Amino acid sequence: MAKSTVMALDGAKAVANAMRQINPDVVAAYPITPQTEIVQNFSQFVADGLVDTEFIPVESEHAAMSACIGASAAGGRVMTATASAGLALMWEVVYVAASMRLPIVMSVVNRALSAPLNIHCDHSDSMGARDAGWIQIYAETAQEAYDNTLQAIRIAEHPDLRVPVMSMQDGFITGHGVERVEILDDEEVKKFIGTYQPQHSLLDVDHPATYGAWDFYDFYFEHKRQQTDALSKAMPIIVQVGEEYGKLTGRRYGIFDPYEMDDAEVAIVVLSSTAGTARTVIKALRQKGIKIGLIKPRVFRPFPAQELTEALKNVKVVAVLDRSIAFGAMGGAGPLFLELCAALYAYGDGRGPQVVDYIFGLGGRDVLPAYIERAAQDILHIAETGERGDLVRYLGLRE
């Protein structure tokens, strides 16, 4: 096992440390709560001479991603970080980064979108960007946020992909919560991520290339097809990088993290930090002999449709917990539910489980174990009676 040091870090500092070890050529970023701590800590590393990075303190997030795109097209290893309104302001160029196949890694500390103004955690920001052509990975803990950041570099830069990666953690809950985090030795990180070999560089004047040129009805369609092909090839690469990282650290990463799923009759599916709370609830229910399990998807883009369908094939009822709403979608459900329903329909052979959605935790609303237990009791009841009831429900909402 590779040498590492245990530190007390919050998720943001853990990511800032990962960035220090990655030592990107360029970081262009703008501070926004609750991501500020990443940029703040990283800029301190720059000021202290601990990295060689060209740090560009830009005037907006649109500028941040634009500068990242230029630097990445120039052949640099490039990173940034944002949240909420910052990601929303980036919108146009978030798509451009993916469309130009630039392997930028962006850390997102999930925060609600306005209005009314809210700085606390939900997944509206990154879920809004789910179709932008980026790979999306969600972390439960500060440790995972750190680990995912290092793996994101390898995934994004894989020669078969060259797709940017968004690496998420929950605002404040993970971002500002101090945890035990194992930080690899700098040299180990260096070896793991390797040297970035850009396919082309704008700075290579002997081999000139033009990025973002005119792309009309005669080629645009083909380029979009290439993007969807790249995303469809990403899963085995994500798995391979996760296994390699596991050999290095003892912490193996896959597509999703199952808990007590072997004989589960009902299951909860939830992303990020809430999976920790759900695991505690499930542990307690298991001690009472209740056959309930948990799946915590790690990769949301590409969506592991077949893998989740397979993992849930013997389950009678699934409760999906969504920390954002896809407004106007079926039943006012959340994106995780919608994607999972589509997967079960497409790959479930008509035999999949019943599924209900629980919207929870919007704008940082606390998620108490009692809420998750309520969802668990609901799905046990559905399993018993066969009566599904409401498609979409709410946890922790005053009703």
Added chain:
Amino acid sequence: MPNLEATWKEASWGGVVYEAGNSVEYITGGWRSFRPIRDMEQCTHCMICWVYCPDSAVLVKDGKVVGFDYDHCKGCGICAQECPVNVKEPHEYTGQMGKVIQMVPETEFEGW
């Protein structure tokens, strides 16, 4: 010039262009709905059209305007707008008074 028949598997990733200066091979003249026509006798070769043309589609040889590059002229009409010379005789193509460069609907030409 990129292979215009390239499939999605063959096209360059992200639409990156690897040949420098190949925009000349991209024929944009087909976008034109009005064609600039110059009265060659009455033109003073002041080069104002050459200066203003945004597509470098005014052809010049030995200090004289010799015509337009209709493969790339998009028919924007800036040359006709900026042409400072008024004809003294009716325009040799349109038969109208006005500028030395005048815009003529593409529908009047063969191949439309």
